[in-house]
Amino acid sequence: MKRIVVVGGSIAAVTAASWLRVRGFDGTVTLLSAETEQPYTRVPLSKSVLSGEATDASTALPPLDDSVVLRLGARAVSLDTRARRVILDSGEPVPYDGLVIATGARARRLSPRGMSGERVLRTLADCAALREDLRRARSVLVVGAGLLGMEIASTCRTLGLEVTVVDRDPPLRRVLGPVLAEMITSAAREYGVVLRTVPCGVRLVGSHTLEGVDADGDLLTADVIVSAVGDVPAVDWLTGSGLTLDRGVVTDSRGRVADGIVAAGDAAVVRGTCRRPHWTNAVEQARVAAAALLGEDVAGASLPSYFWTNQFGVEAKVAGEPAELGEPDRVDADGSSLLLRWSAGAAATVNHTMPVRKLRQLASAP
Incomplete structure (x- = not known):
């Protein structure tokens, strides 16, 4: 495998491109982003950037390795899996030996x-x-x-x-x-x-x-x-490619889609599960998928999913899916600081400092 193309400018795309280098791939890595801005994080857009407290430039993700070819304004419109080519809106075909699909989603x-x-x-x-x-x-x-x-x-x-x-x-x-x-x-x-x-x-x-x-x-x-009514996985460009699409491009637990093709992030859904469009999930999926593309059998995250929100003076961090579990079994309170635990597999903090990994371990503890 000499040429890997990553389609998308998302955190999953950037993570996958970076992780390919971490795992020792020394061939050509090309990242195709439909957006004209350098890859950025979307997390602060609804908060400090929208309020004007932070600048647009502050959202930029760390620069990619100089060896990664970054092409901005390069929108993929179709995929030819037989010829192993991504077709851009300009009509240009971009050949690949390995492909990472990380086109994220668009607002509904x-x-x-x-x-x-x-x-x-x-x-x-x-x-x-x-x-x-x-x-x-x-x-x-x-x-x-x-x-x-x-x-x-x-x-x-x-x-x-x-x-x-x-x-x-x-x-x-x-x-x-x-x-x-x-x-x-x-x-x-x-x-x-x-x-x-x-x-x-x-x-x-x-x-x-x-x-x-x-x-x-x-x-x-x-x-x-x-x-603010959810998102739509950006997989329209894969119509007619022969890949399985169902609320996203369908992958196995390692992010594998087809021979030489993996997917991660908001555009992907693991077969038999629900799509989880969270930042942490996108990063972890991208690392596993990049390794799988190189033939490594790296397991996915063993800890529960994780996400967080800041609003109305409340900072909540959540591991697992408490919406499916009803009332918590345990609530530890110290003023406005709370720690909640659902024995069925979730934990959350409210205005409480706890390392993310520890929170996820607490959620999965028996």
């Missing part, structure tokens, strides 16, 4: 094609556009009360804006479960956020321009309307 939108006015937050460009809108706004309506939606709401409140969040489910319940969700929801209300639960869902109102949101017959309006 609710508006039909041709309607303007709906904001989303996924890329640096999205963040810059939303930040500019917020500078001229007094009110914000966030559709979606998951982690991203509530983080955006929190940032908007720090900017002094009136904020309403609407979702068909109670805020954060699907991600954090009832106990953690209620803690953060209470903090959000104390911050002055209006939370609306609409069991039948919402509908965007407008023809060419978004005018508001129909919430069970009530028309909700605001100066800025942001949708």
Whole structure:
């Protein structure tokens, strides 16, 4: 194997490219990113970068090894697995011996094609556009009360804006479960956020321009309307390639997709499991997939998944999937600092310092 192509500019893509060198691959590594910016982390986009406290430049990931060929503005539009070529939007074929698929995901939108006015937050460009809108706004309506939606709401409140969040489910319940969700929801209300639960869902109102949101017959309006309703794996370019697609490109537990092809990050889903679009998951998948591409049988992460959020003065770190487990078996409290444990396989801290590895070990302990 002399040429490995990594498709994507995500943290998974950058990690895979770097890990190929760590594992001793000395052939050509080319990273193709559709974006024109240097690879960056998306984590602060909903927080310090959106508020203007941090600059766009602060999101840049550490530079890749000089031996990695980085091509920006190179969008993959199709894959020819027989000829082993990635086809770019310019029509240029990029040949490979080994391929890493790490194209991430794009923000899901609710508006039909041709309607303007709906904001989303996924890329640096999205963040810059939303930040500019917020500078001229007094009110914000966030559709979606998951982690991203509530983080955006929190940032908007720090900017002094009136904020309403609407979702068909109670805020954060699907991600954090009832106990953690209620803690953060209470903090959000104390911050002055209006939370609306609409069991039948919402509908965007407008023809060419978004005018508001129909919430069970009530028309909700605001100066800025942001949708934070999940993401869509960016795997359209793989249609017709012969690879198995099901809410992402399907891999085995080592990230292997087909002969000479692996995948990692938000674009990938391990066969028989749910896709987990978390930063830590993307990094760990990328390392395992890069090793697998080189023929190494490296096991995936043995510890539970991990993610975190900062919003409304609450810092929560979570190992495992508490949303599936109900009430915690144990809660240790010290003022506003909490440690929660679910014996079925999860643990979380709230405003409490604990090394990530220790938290994950606690979640998996019998």
